[in-house]
Amino acid sequence: xxxxxxxxxxxxxxxxxxxxxxxxxxxxxxxxxxxxxxxxxxxxxxxxxxxxxxxxxxxxxxxxxxxxxxxxxxxxxxxxxxxxxxxxxxxxxxxxxxxxxxxxxxxxxxxxxxxxxxxxxxxxxxxxxxxxxxxxxxxxxxxxxxxxxxxxxxxxxxxxxxxxxxxxxxxxxxxxxxxxxxxxxxxxxxxxxxxxxxxxxxxxxxxxxxxxxxxxxxxxxxxxxxxxxxxxxxxxxxxxxxxxxxxxxxxxxxxxxxxxxxxxxxxxxxxxxxxxxxxxxxxxxxxxxxxxxxxxxxxxxxxxxxxxxxxxxxxxxxxxxxxxxxxxxxxxxxxxxxxxxxxxxxxxxxxxxxxxxxxxxxxxxxxxxxxxxxxxxxxxxxxxxxxxxxxxxxxxxxxxxxxxxxxxxxxxxxxxxxxxxxxxx
Ligand code: HEC
Ligand code: HEC
Ligand code: HEC
Numbered sequence: 001x002x003x004x005x006x007x008x009x010x011x012x013x014x015x016x017x018x019x020x021x022x023x024x025x026x027x028x029x030x031x032x033x034x035x036x037x038x039x040x041x042x043x044x045x046x047x048x049x050x051x052x053x054x055x056x057x058x059x060x061x062x063x064x065x066x067x068x069x070x071x072x073x074x075x076x077x078x079x080x081x082x083x084x085x086x087x088x089x090x091x092x093x094x095x096x097x098x099x100x101x102x103x104x105x106x107x108x109x110x111x112x113x114x115x116x117x118x119x120x121x122x123x124x125x126x127x128x129x130x131x132x133x134x135x136x137x138x139x140x141x142x143x144x145x146x147x148x149x150x151x152x153x154x155x156x157x158x159x160x161x162x163x164x165x166x167x168x169x170x171x172x173x174x175x176x177x178x179x180x181x182x183x184x185x186x187x188x189x190x191x192x193x194x195x196x197x198x199x200x201x202x203x204x205x206x207x208x209x210x211x212x213x214x215x216x217x218x219x220x221x222x223x224x225x226x227x228x229x230x231x232x233x234x235x236x237x238x239x240x241x242x243x244x245x246x247x248x249x250x251x252x253x254x255x256x257x258x259x260x261x262x263x264x265x266x267x268x269x270x271x272x273x274x275x276x277x278x279x280x281x282x283x284x285x286x287x288x289x290x291x292x293x294x295x296x297x298x299x300x301x302x303x304x305x306x307x308x309x310x311x312x313x314x315x316x317x318x319x320x321x322x323x324x325x326x327x328x329x330x331x332x333x334x335x336x337x338x339x340x341x342x343x344x345x346x347x348x349x350x351x352x353x354x355x356x357x358x359x360x361x362x363x364x365x366x367x368x369x370x371x372x373x374x375x376x377x378x379x380x381x382x383x384x385x386x387x388x389x390x391x392x393x394x395x396x397x398x399x400x401x402x403x404x405x406x407x408x409x410x411x412x413x414x415x416x417x418x419x420x421x422x423x424x425x
Pocket of ligand 3: 329331371381385
Protein backbone atom coordinates (compact mmCIF):
# COMPACT_ATOMS: atom_id res chain seq x y z
CA UNK A 1 0.00 0.00 0.00
CA UNK A 2 2.72 2.40 0.99
CA UNK A 3 4.94 1.94 -2.03
CA UNK A 4 2.54 2.77 -4.78
CA UNK A 5 1.36 5.88 -3.04
CA UNK A 6 4.94 7.08 -2.59
CA UNK A 7 5.59 6.29 -6.20
CA UNK A 8 2.51 8.18 -7.22
CA UNK A 9 3.48 11.28 -5.31
CA UNK A 10 6.98 11.18 -6.82
CA UNK A 11 5.44 10.83 -10.25
CA UNK A 12 3.06 13.69 -9.58
CA UNK A 13 5.94 15.88 -8.53
CA UNK A 14 7.78 15.07 -11.71
CA UNK A 15 4.76 15.86 -13.82
CA UNK A 16 4.29 19.11 -11.95
CA UNK A 17 7.90 20.10 -12.53
CA UNK A 18 7.58 19.19 -16.18
CA UNK A 19 4.44 21.27 -16.63
CA UNK A 20 5.94 24.18 -14.76
CA UNK A 21 9.06 24.16 -16.91
CA UNK A 22 6.92 23.94 -20.04
CA UNK A 23 4.88 26.90 -18.91
CA UNK A 24 8.01 28.82 -18.06
CA UNK A 25 9.58 28.20 -21.42
CA UNK A 26 6.33 29.13 -23.16
CA UNK A 27 6.03 32.33 -21.22
CA UNK A 28 9.63 33.18 -22.00
CA UNK A 29 8.89 32.70 -25.71
CA UNK A 30 5.89 34.96 -25.29
CA UNK A 31 8.00 37.47 -23.41
CA UNK A 32 10.73 37.61 -26.01
CA UNK A 33 8.42 37.80 -29.07
CA UNK A 34 5.32 39.65 -28.04
CA UNK A 35 5.23 42.03 -30.98
CA UNK A 36 5.88 39.42 -33.68
CA UNK A 37 2.77 37.47 -32.67
CA UNK A 38 0.48 40.35 -32.01
CA UNK A 39 1.60 42.20 -35.15
CA UNK A 40 0.64 39.25 -37.34
CA UNK A 41 -2.67 39.01 -35.52
CA UNK A 42 -3.30 42.72 -35.91
CA UNK A 43 -2.63 42.52 -39.64
CA UNK A 44 -5.09 39.62 -39.99
CA UNK A 45 -7.71 41.47 -38.01
CA UNK A 46 -7.00 44.53 -40.14
CA UNK A 47 -7.52 42.54 -43.33
CA UNK A 48 -10.89 41.38 -42.08
CA UNK A 49 -11.95 44.90 -41.10
CA UNK A 50 -10.70 46.37 -44.37
CA UNK A 51 -13.01 43.99 -46.21
CA UNK A 52 -15.87 44.89 -43.92
CA UNK A 53 -15.28 48.52 -44.95
CA UNK A 54 -14.97 47.61 -48.65
CA UNK A 55 -11.98 49.94 -48.94
CA UNK A 56 -10.79 47.98 -51.95
CA UNK A 57 -14.07 48.56 -53.80
CA UNK A 58 -13.40 52.29 -54.18
CA UNK A 59 -9.61 52.31 -54.05
CA UNK A 60 -9.16 49.97 -57.04
CA UNK A 61 -9.97 50.42 -60.74
CA UNK A 62 -11.48 47.64 -62.80
CA UNK A 63 -8.61 45.26 -63.48
CA UNK A 64 -6.19 47.53 -61.59
CA UNK A 65 -3.84 46.80 -58.71
CA UNK A 66 -5.73 46.45 -55.41
CA UNK A 67 -5.70 49.61 -53.26
CA UNK A 68 -3.64 51.58 -55.80
CA UNK A 69 -6.62 53.89 -56.40
CA UNK A 70 -7.52 55.59 -59.67
CA UNK A 71 -11.21 54.75 -59.68
CA UNK A 72 -13.43 57.63 -60.79
CA UNK A 73 -16.48 58.47 -58.74
CA UNK A 74 -18.92 60.71 -60.55
CA UNK A 75 -21.07 62.98 -58.39
CA UNK A 76 -23.10 66.15 -58.95
CA UNK A 77 -20.11 68.03 -57.48
CA UNK A 78 -17.59 66.73 -59.97
CA UNK A 79 -15.46 63.72 -60.69
CA UNK A 80 -13.38 62.36 -57.83
CA UNK A 81 -10.46 60.01 -58.25
CA UNK A 82 -9.57 57.68 -55.39
CA UNK A 83 -6.02 57.94 -54.06
CA UNK A 84 -3.40 55.20 -53.82
CA UNK A 85 -3.48 53.74 -50.29
CA UNK A 86 -0.72 51.16 -50.71
CA UNK A 87 2.44 51.91 -48.64
CA UNK A 88 4.40 53.39 -51.54
CA UNK A 89 6.55 56.29 -50.29
CA UNK A 90 6.06 58.56 -53.27
CA UNK A 91 2.53 57.89 -54.50
CA UNK A 92 0.81 56.12 -51.60
CA UNK A 93 0.68 56.29 -47.82
CA UNK A 94 4.25 55.09 -47.26
CA UNK A 95 5.19 58.08 -45.11
CA UNK A 96 1.97 58.04 -43.09
CA UNK A 97 1.93 57.39 -39.34
CA UNK A 98 -0.82 55.67 -37.41
CA UNK A 99 -1.90 59.13 -36.27
CA UNK A 100 -2.07 60.48 -39.85
CA UNK A 101 -4.30 57.56 -40.78
CA UNK A 102 -6.54 58.17 -37.78
CA UNK A 103 -6.87 61.82 -38.78
CA UNK A 104 -8.08 60.71 -42.22
CA UNK A 105 -10.47 57.95 -41.17
CA UNK A 106 -11.86 59.62 -38.08
CA UNK A 107 -11.70 63.35 -38.87
CA UNK A 108 -11.59 63.36 -42.68
CA UNK A 109 -8.31 65.25 -42.76
CA UNK A 110 -5.49 64.63 -45.21
CA UNK A 111 -1.87 64.29 -44.12
CA UNK A 112 -1.24 67.94 -44.98
CA UNK A 113 -4.16 68.97 -42.79
CA UNK A 114 -6.51 69.72 -45.70
CA UNK A 115 -10.13 68.65 -45.51
CA UNK A 116 -11.05 65.54 -47.43
CA UNK A 117 -14.21 65.33 -49.51
CA UNK A 118 -17.01 63.28 -48.02
CA UNK A 119 -17.18 61.04 -51.12
CA UNK A 120 -14.69 59.21 -48.93
CA UNK A 121 -17.25 58.03 -46.36
CA UNK A 122 -15.32 59.18 -43.29
CA UNK A 123 -18.67 60.58 -42.23
CA UNK A 124 -19.50 56.92 -41.39
CA UNK A 125 -15.98 55.58 -40.68
CA UNK A 126 -15.69 58.13 -37.87
CA UNK A 127 -17.68 55.58 -35.82
CA UNK A 128 -14.78 53.09 -36.05
CA UNK A 129 -12.72 52.60 -32.85
CA UNK A 130 -9.06 53.60 -32.69
CA UNK A 131 -8.08 49.98 -32.17
CA UNK A 132 -9.86 48.88 -35.36
CA UNK A 133 -8.46 51.85 -37.30
CA UNK A 134 -4.92 50.93 -36.20
CA UNK A 135 -5.48 47.34 -37.36
CA UNK A 136 -6.67 48.55 -40.78
CA UNK A 137 -3.59 50.76 -41.02
CA UNK A 138 -1.34 47.82 -40.05
CA UNK A 139 -2.92 45.75 -42.81
CA UNK A 140 -2.52 48.48 -45.44
CA UNK A 141 1.13 48.85 -44.36
CA UNK A 142 1.66 45.12 -44.92
CA UNK A 143 0.67 45.34 -48.60
CA UNK A 144 3.25 45.42 -51.38
CA UNK A 145 3.77 49.09 -52.29
CA UNK A 146 2.47 50.00 -55.74
CA UNK A 147 3.94 53.07 -57.42
CA UNK A 148 0.96 54.59 -59.19
CA UNK A 149 0.15 58.27 -59.56
CA UNK A 150 -3.53 58.94 -60.13
CA UNK A 151 -5.00 61.93 -61.94
CA UNK A 152 -6.37 64.79 -59.81
CA UNK A 153 -10.06 65.25 -59.01
CA UNK A 154 -12.12 67.31 -61.46
CA UNK A 155 -14.32 69.20 -59.07
CA UNK A 156 -16.94 71.59 -60.37
CA UNK A 157 -16.50 75.20 -59.23
CA UNK A 158 -17.36 76.43 -56.57
CA UNK A 159 -17.12 73.08 -54.76
CA UNK A 160 -13.33 72.94 -55.16
CA UNK A 161 -13.00 75.21 -52.17
CA UNK A 162 -11.63 74.27 -48.76
CA UNK A 163 -13.61 77.00 -47.04
CA UNK A 164 -16.86 75.64 -48.43
CA UNK A 165 -15.78 72.19 -47.28
CA UNK A 166 -15.08 73.64 -43.86
CA UNK A 167 -18.61 75.07 -43.71
CA UNK A 168 -20.04 71.79 -44.94
CA UNK A 169 -18.27 69.95 -42.12
CA UNK A 170 -19.48 72.42 -39.55
CA UNK A 171 -23.06 71.81 -40.62
CA UNK A 172 -23.13 68.17 -41.54
CA UNK A 173 -20.23 66.23 -40.07
CA UNK A 174 -20.35 64.84 -36.56
CA UNK A 175 -17.13 63.17 -35.57
CA UNK A 176 -17.25 60.43 -32.93
CA UNK A 177 -16.62 56.75 -32.24
CA UNK A 178 -19.71 54.54 -31.88
CA UNK A 179 -21.14 54.61 -28.39
CA UNK A 180 -22.77 51.36 -27.29
CA UNK A 181 -26.36 51.47 -26.06
CA UNK A 182 -26.28 49.67 -22.72
CA UNK A 183 -29.98 48.90 -22.83
CA UNK A 184 -29.40 46.63 -25.84
CA UNK A 185 -27.60 43.29 -26.21
CA UNK A 186 -23.93 43.03 -27.09
CA UNK A 187 -24.90 41.42 -30.38
CA UNK A 188 -27.22 44.29 -31.32
CA UNK A 189 -24.51 46.80 -30.49
CA UNK A 190 -21.98 44.93 -32.60
CA UNK A 191 -24.43 44.95 -35.52
CA UNK A 192 -25.14 48.65 -35.10
CA UNK A 193 -21.39 49.37 -34.96
CA UNK A 194 -20.79 47.50 -38.22
CA UNK A 195 -23.80 48.98 -40.05
CA UNK A 196 -23.20 52.61 -39.01
CA UNK A 197 -19.41 52.41 -39.16
CA UNK A 198 -17.33 50.23 -41.48
CA UNK A 199 -20.33 48.91 -43.42
CA UNK A 200 -21.14 52.56 -44.32
CA UNK A 201 -24.67 51.49 -45.25
CA UNK A 202 -25.79 55.09 -44.68
CA UNK A 203 -23.59 56.27 -47.53
CA UNK A 204 -26.16 54.80 -49.93
CA UNK A 205 -29.30 54.05 -47.92
CA UNK A 206 -29.80 57.49 -46.36
CA UNK A 207 -31.37 60.33 -48.35
CA UNK A 208 -29.06 63.25 -49.17
CA UNK A 209 -29.85 66.93 -49.48
CA UNK A 210 -28.70 69.17 -52.33
CA UNK A 211 -25.36 69.59 -50.57
CA UNK A 212 -24.76 65.88 -50.75
CA UNK A 213 -25.13 65.53 -46.99
CA UNK A 214 -26.93 62.59 -45.40
CA UNK A 215 -30.16 63.64 -43.77
CA UNK A 216 -31.13 62.75 -40.25
CA UNK A 217 -33.54 59.99 -41.25
CA UNK A 218 -30.85 57.34 -41.22
CA UNK A 219 -31.30 54.38 -43.56
CA UNK A 220 -34.67 55.71 -44.77
CA UNK A 221 -33.74 55.13 -48.43
CA UNK A 222 -32.40 57.41 -51.14
CA UNK A 223 -31.16 57.67 -54.66
CA UNK A 224 -27.41 57.12 -54.78
CA UNK A 225 -25.54 60.23 -55.89
CA UNK A 226 -24.15 59.97 -59.38
CA UNK A 227 -25.69 56.58 -60.16
CA UNK A 228 -29.18 55.75 -61.29
CA UNK A 229 -29.96 53.39 -58.47
CA UNK A 230 -32.30 53.73 -55.53
CA UNK A 231 -31.08 52.23 -52.25
CA UNK A 232 -34.32 51.30 -50.48
CA UNK A 233 -35.30 52.15 -46.94
CA UNK A 234 -34.04 49.59 -44.42
CA UNK A 235 -36.86 50.65 -42.10
CA UNK A 236 -40.09 50.70 -44.14
CA UNK A 237 -41.66 47.28 -44.68
CA UNK A 238 -42.81 48.50 -48.09
CA UNK A 239 -39.20 48.74 -49.15
CA UNK A 240 -36.35 46.71 -47.65
CA UNK A 241 -37.22 46.94 -43.94
CA UNK A 242 -36.62 43.54 -42.38
CA UNK A 243 -38.69 43.77 -39.22
CA UNK A 244 -40.59 40.64 -40.12
CA UNK A 245 -37.78 38.56 -41.56
CA UNK A 246 -36.17 35.77 -39.52
CA UNK A 247 -32.58 36.68 -38.58
CA UNK A 248 -31.23 33.67 -40.51
CA UNK A 249 -32.86 34.80 -43.72
CA UNK A 250 -31.49 38.35 -43.44
CA UNK A 251 -28.04 36.87 -42.88
CA UNK A 252 -28.50 34.57 -45.87
CA UNK A 253 -29.47 37.43 -48.20
CA UNK A 254 -26.52 39.58 -47.17
CA UNK A 255 -23.92 36.81 -47.24
CA UNK A 256 -25.02 34.94 -50.40
CA UNK A 257 -26.94 37.62 -52.33
CA UNK A 258 -30.12 35.52 -52.72
CA UNK A 259 -32.97 34.02 -50.76
CA UNK A 260 -36.23 32.51 -51.93
CA UNK A 261 -37.86 35.96 -51.76
CA UNK A 262 -35.24 38.48 -52.74
CA UNK A 263 -32.03 39.06 -54.65
CA UNK A 264 -29.45 41.80 -54.37
CA UNK A 265 -28.63 43.61 -57.58
CA UNK A 266 -26.48 46.43 -58.94
CA UNK A 267 -24.39 48.25 -56.32
CA UNK A 268 -25.80 46.05 -53.55
CA UNK A 269 -24.67 42.90 -55.33
CA UNK A 270 -21.21 44.48 -55.49
CA UNK A 271 -21.23 45.19 -51.75
CA UNK A 272 -22.22 41.58 -51.02
CA UNK A 273 -19.56 40.19 -53.35
CA UNK A 274 -16.70 42.45 -52.27
CA UNK A 275 -17.48 42.85 -48.60
CA UNK A 276 -20.43 41.34 -46.76
CA UNK A 277 -19.87 37.71 -47.82
CA UNK A 278 -16.58 37.78 -45.87
CA UNK A 279 -18.13 38.75 -42.53
CA UNK A 280 -17.81 36.02 -39.91
CA UNK A 281 -20.99 34.11 -39.00
CA UNK A 282 -21.18 35.97 -35.69
CA UNK A 283 -20.75 39.41 -37.23
CA UNK A 284 -23.28 38.70 -39.98
CA UNK A 285 -25.74 37.52 -37.37
CA UNK A 286 -25.15 40.69 -35.38
CA UNK A 287 -25.83 42.81 -38.48
CA UNK A 288 -29.01 40.80 -39.12
CA UNK A 289 -30.19 41.19 -35.51
CA UNK A 290 -29.67 44.95 -35.75
CA UNK A 291 -31.39 45.26 -39.16
CA UNK A 292 -34.35 43.25 -37.90
CA UNK A 293 -34.72 45.64 -34.97
CA UNK A 294 -34.74 48.65 -37.33
CA UNK A 295 -37.53 47.32 -39.54
CA UNK A 296 -41.12 48.35 -38.92
CA UNK A 297 -43.70 45.74 -38.17
CA UNK A 298 -46.58 45.62 -40.57
CA UNK A 299 -49.13 45.45 -37.77
CA UNK A 300 -48.37 49.02 -36.71
CA UNK A 301 -50.03 50.43 -39.79
CA UNK A 302 -53.58 50.45 -41.14
CA UNK A 303 -54.15 47.80 -43.83
CA UNK A 304 -53.51 49.06 -47.32
CA UNK A 305 -56.56 49.88 -49.39
CA UNK A 306 -56.09 49.37 -53.08
CA UNK A 307 -58.40 51.79 -54.91
CA UNK A 308 -60.46 50.52 -57.86
CA UNK A 309 -58.53 50.77 -61.08
CA UNK A 310 -59.71 53.39 -63.63
CA UNK A 311 -60.49 52.05 -67.10
CA UNK A 312 -57.56 53.77 -68.82
CA UNK A 313 -55.11 52.38 -66.25
CA UNK A 314 -56.25 48.83 -66.86
CA UNK A 315 -55.97 49.43 -70.61
CA UNK A 316 -52.38 50.62 -70.14
CA UNK A 317 -51.51 47.59 -68.02
CA UNK A 318 -53.10 45.23 -70.53
CA UNK A 319 -50.44 46.33 -73.02
CA UNK A 320 -47.74 44.93 -70.74
CA UNK A 321 -49.15 41.43 -70.42
CA UNK A 322 -48.21 40.13 -73.91
CA UNK A 323 -44.70 41.59 -73.50
CA UNK A 324 -44.40 39.73 -70.21
CA UNK A 325 -45.63 36.46 -71.70
CA UNK A 326 -43.24 36.72 -74.61
CA UNK A 327 -40.06 37.84 -72.84
CA UNK A 328 -40.28 37.21 -69.13
CA UNK A 329 -42.62 34.39 -68.29
CA UNK A 330 -40.24 31.53 -69.06
CA UNK A 331 -38.08 32.55 -66.09
CA UNK A 332 -40.35 34.49 -63.75
CA UNK A 333 -43.38 32.23 -64.15
CA UNK A 334 -46.98 32.55 -65.30
CA UNK A 335 -48.07 34.22 -62.07
CA UNK A 336 -44.78 35.95 -61.33
CA UNK A 337 -43.92 33.20 -58.85
CA UNK A 338 -40.29 32.73 -60.01
CA UNK A 339 -38.23 29.70 -59.08
CA UNK A 340 -36.90 29.75 -55.49
CA UNK A 341 -33.18 30.48 -55.35
CA UNK A 342 -32.96 30.63 -59.19
CA UNK A 343 -35.32 33.28 -60.60
CA UNK A 344 -36.71 35.82 -58.15
CA UNK A 345 -40.48 36.02 -57.81
CA UNK A 346 -41.99 39.25 -59.11
CA UNK A 347 -45.36 38.75 -57.39
CA UNK A 348 -45.18 40.16 -53.86
CA UNK A 349 -41.59 41.32 -54.48
CA UNK A 350 -40.99 44.58 -52.66
CA UNK A 351 -38.22 45.77 -54.96
CA UNK A 352 -40.68 45.61 -57.84
CA UNK A 353 -43.45 47.64 -56.17
CA UNK A 354 -41.32 50.23 -54.36
CA UNK A 355 -42.35 53.87 -54.81
CA UNK A 356 -39.28 54.45 -56.94
CA UNK A 357 -39.45 52.26 -60.09
CA UNK A 358 -35.79 53.03 -60.84
CA UNK A 359 -34.21 49.69 -59.91
CA UNK A 360 -36.90 47.67 -61.66
CA UNK A 361 -36.48 49.67 -64.87
CA UNK A 362 -32.71 49.24 -64.63
CA UNK A 363 -33.02 45.48 -64.09
CA UNK A 364 -34.98 45.25 -67.33
CA UNK A 365 -32.73 47.64 -69.31
CA UNK A 366 -29.42 46.17 -68.23
CA UNK A 367 -30.26 42.71 -66.88
CA UNK A 368 -28.08 41.59 -64.05
CA UNK A 369 -26.53 38.93 -61.95
CA UNK A 370 -26.85 38.35 -58.30
CA UNK A 371 -23.31 38.32 -56.87
CA UNK A 372 -21.16 35.21 -57.10
CA UNK A 373 -20.46 34.31 -53.46
CA UNK A 374 -19.15 31.27 -51.61
CA UNK A 375 -22.75 30.47 -50.66
CA UNK A 376 -24.03 30.91 -54.24
CA UNK A 377 -21.05 30.41 -56.54
CA UNK A 378 -22.89 30.30 -59.88
CA UNK A 379 -25.71 32.81 -59.81
CA UNK A 380 -28.34 32.84 -62.55
CA UNK A 381 -28.44 35.89 -64.74
CA UNK A 382 -31.05 38.01 -66.40
CA UNK A 383 -30.41 39.19 -69.97
CA UNK A 384 -30.46 42.93 -70.79
CA UNK A 385 -33.53 44.03 -72.73
CA UNK A 386 -32.50 47.53 -73.80
CA UNK A 387 -31.80 46.41 -77.37
CA UNK A 388 -34.56 43.80 -77.55
CA UNK A 389 -37.68 45.75 -76.67
CA UNK A 390 -38.37 49.44 -77.01
CA UNK A 391 -38.81 52.02 -74.26
CA UNK A 392 -42.60 52.08 -74.49
CA UNK A 393 -42.74 48.28 -74.23
CA UNK A 394 -40.42 48.39 -71.21
CA UNK A 395 -42.74 51.00 -69.70
CA UNK A 396 -45.75 48.73 -70.29
CA UNK A 397 -44.14 45.58 -68.93
CA UNK A 398 -42.73 47.33 -65.84
CA UNK A 399 -46.11 48.93 -65.18
CA UNK A 400 -47.66 45.49 -65.66
CA UNK A 401 -45.40 43.64 -63.19
CA UNK A 402 -45.88 46.46 -60.67
CA UNK A 403 -49.64 45.82 -60.74
CA UNK A 404 -50.24 42.18 -61.71
CA UNK A 405 -50.84 39.32 -59.25
CA UNK A 406 -51.90 41.57 -56.38
CA UNK A 407 -48.91 43.93 -56.72
CA UNK A 408 -49.61 47.65 -56.44
CA UNK A 409 -47.30 50.36 -57.75
CA UNK A 410 -47.39 53.55 -59.78
CA UNK A 411 -47.38 53.39 -63.58
CA UNK A 412 -44.16 53.94 -65.50
CA UNK A 413 -43.89 56.04 -68.68
CA UNK A 414 -41.43 55.71 -71.57
CA UNK A 415 -39.87 58.99 -70.31
CA UNK A 416 -39.23 57.33 -66.93
CA UNK A 417 -37.47 54.52 -68.77
CA UNK A 418 -35.32 56.92 -70.72
CA UNK A 419 -34.37 59.01 -67.68
CA UNK A 420 -33.23 55.86 -65.85
CA UNK A 421 -30.44 55.32 -68.34
CA UNK A 422 -26.99 56.39 -67.31
CA UNK A 423 -23.77 55.13 -65.84
CA UNK A 424 -23.82 51.54 -65.00
CA UNK A 425 -22.51 51.16 -61.48
C1 HEC B 1 -17.11 55.26 -51.63
C2 HEC B 1 -15.72 55.19 -51.98
C3 HEC B 1 -14.67 55.02 -50.91
C4 HEC B 1 -14.61 54.04 -49.96
C5 HEC B 1 -15.59 52.89 -49.71
C6 HEC B 1 -13.37 54.26 -49.25
N1 HEC B 1 -12.72 55.35 -49.74
FE1 HEC B 1 -10.94 56.10 -49.09
N2 HEC B 1 -11.19 57.72 -50.28
C7 HEC B 1 -12.15 57.86 -51.26
C8 HEC B 1 -11.94 59.12 -51.97
C9 HEC B 1 -12.77 59.65 -53.13
C10 HEC B 1 -10.84 59.75 -51.36
C11 HEC B 1 -10.23 61.11 -51.72
C12 HEC B 1 -10.85 62.19 -50.85
C13 HEC B 1 -10.23 63.55 -51.09
O1 HEC B 1 -9.23 63.66 -51.80
O2 HEC B 1 -10.74 64.55 -50.54
C14 HEC B 1 -10.39 58.83 -50.30
C15 HEC B 1 -9.31 59.09 -49.46
C16 HEC B 1 -8.79 58.17 -48.57
C17 HEC B 1 -7.60 58.40 -47.78
C18 HEC B 1 -6.71 59.64 -47.83
C19 HEC B 1 -5.58 59.37 -48.75
C20 HEC B 1 -4.77 60.55 -49.13
O3 HEC B 1 -3.80 60.37 -49.88
O4 HEC B 1 -5.09 61.68 -48.71
C21 HEC B 1 -7.38 57.28 -47.04
C22 HEC B 1 -6.24 57.01 -46.08
C23 HEC B 1 -8.46 56.37 -47.35
N3 HEC B 1 -9.30 56.95 -48.28
C24 HEC B 1 -8.60 55.12 -46.78
C25 HEC B 1 -9.74 54.34 -46.92
C26 HEC B 1 -10.03 53.17 -46.11
C27 HEC B 1 -9.11 52.61 -45.06
C28 HEC B 1 -11.25 52.72 -46.50
C29 HEC B 1 -12.04 51.56 -45.92
C30 HEC B 1 -12.26 51.56 -44.50
C31 HEC B 1 -11.72 53.60 -47.56
N4 HEC B 1 -10.78 54.56 -47.78
C32 HEC B 1 -12.92 53.45 -48.22
C33 HEC B 1 -13.17 56.97 -51.53
C34 HEC B 1 -13.49 55.85 -50.76
C1 HEC C 1 -22.85 51.45 -52.75
C2 HEC C 1 -24.16 51.66 -52.23
C3 HEC C 1 -24.69 50.72 -51.17
C4 HEC C 1 -24.12 50.40 -49.96
C5 HEC C 1 -22.79 50.88 -49.39
C6 HEC C 1 -25.04 49.52 -49.29
N1 HEC C 1 -26.15 49.30 -50.09
FE1 HEC C 1 -27.75 48.08 -49.67
N2 HEC C 1 -28.57 48.48 -51.47
C7 HEC C 1 -28.07 49.36 -52.40
C8 HEC C 1 -28.95 49.36 -53.59
C9 HEC C 1 -28.76 50.18 -54.84
C10 HEC C 1 -30.00 48.47 -53.32
C11 HEC C 1 -31.17 48.14 -54.26
C12 HEC C 1 -30.84 46.98 -55.15
C13 HEC C 1 -31.22 45.67 -54.52
O1 HEC C 1 -32.39 45.48 -54.18
O2 HEC C 1 -30.33 44.83 -54.33
C14 HEC C 1 -29.74 47.92 -51.98
C15 HEC C 1 -30.53 46.96 -51.36
C16 HEC C 1 -30.35 46.51 -50.07
C17 HEC C 1 -31.22 45.58 -49.40
C18 HEC C 1 -32.49 44.98 -49.99
C19 HEC C 1 -32.20 43.80 -50.85
C20 HEC C 1 -33.49 43.24 -51.45
O3 HEC C 1 -33.58 43.17 -52.68
O4 HEC C 1 -34.41 42.93 -50.70
C21 HEC C 1 -30.72 45.40 -48.13
C22 HEC C 1 -31.29 44.51 -47.05
C23 HEC C 1 -29.51 46.18 -48.03
N3 HEC C 1 -29.31 46.85 -49.22
C24 HEC C 1 -28.71 46.25 -46.89
C25 HEC C 1 -27.51 46.95 -46.82
C26 HEC C 1 -26.64 46.95 -45.67
C27 HEC C 1 -26.90 46.23 -44.37
C28 HEC C 1 -25.55 47.71 -46.00
C29 HEC C 1 -24.33 47.99 -45.16
C30 HEC C 1 -23.60 46.84 -44.65
C31 HEC C 1 -25.74 48.18 -47.36
N4 HEC C 1 -26.95 47.72 -47.82
C32 HEC C 1 -24.82 48.98 -48.03
C33 HEC C 1 -26.89 50.10 -52.29
C34 HEC C 1 -25.98 50.02 -51.24
C1 HEC D 1 -33.34 33.99 -68.57
C2 HEC D 1 -34.18 34.22 -67.44
C3 HEC D 1 -34.81 35.58 -67.27
C4 HEC D 1 -35.61 36.29 -68.15
C5 HEC D 1 -36.01 35.88 -69.57
C6 HEC D 1 -36.04 37.48 -67.45
N1 HEC D 1 -35.49 37.50 -66.21
FE1 HEC D 1 -35.78 38.94 -64.82
N2 HEC D 1 -34.40 38.05 -63.60
C7 HEC D 1 -33.75 36.86 -63.85
C8 HEC D 1 -32.73 36.65 -62.83
C9 HEC D 1 -31.77 35.48 -62.72
C10 HEC D 1 -32.80 37.76 -61.95
C11 HEC D 1 -31.91 38.07 -60.75
C12 HEC D 1 -30.81 38.96 -61.27
C13 HEC D 1 -30.13 39.80 -60.26
O1 HEC D 1 -30.04 39.43 -59.12
O2 HEC D 1 -29.64 40.89 -60.65
C14 HEC D 1 -33.87 38.61 -62.46
C15 HEC D 1 -34.26 39.80 -61.87
C16 HEC D 1 -35.32 40.56 -62.28
C17 HEC D 1 -35.82 41.72 -61.58
C18 HEC D 1 -35.25 42.27 -60.25
C19 HEC D 1 -35.95 41.58 -59.12
C20 HEC D 1 -35.43 41.99 -57.74
O3 HEC D 1 -35.85 41.37 -56.75
O4 HEC D 1 -34.59 42.90 -57.65
C21 HEC D 1 -36.88 42.21 -62.29
C22 HEC D 1 -37.72 43.41 -61.95
C23 HEC D 1 -37.02 41.36 -63.45
N3 HEC D 1 -36.07 40.37 -63.42
C24 HEC D 1 -37.99 41.54 -64.43
C25 HEC D 1 -37.98 40.88 -65.65
C26 HEC D 1 -38.78 41.26 -66.78
C27 HEC D 1 -39.80 42.37 -66.80
C28 HEC D 1 -38.46 40.41 -67.79
C29 HEC D 1 -38.97 40.40 -69.21
C30 HEC D 1 -38.85 41.66 -69.92
C31 HEC D 1 -37.45 39.48 -67.27
N4 HEC D 1 -37.18 39.80 -65.99
C32 HEC D 1 -36.88 38.43 -68.00
C33 HEC D 1 -34.00 36.03 -64.93
C34 HEC D 1 -34.73 36.37 -66.04
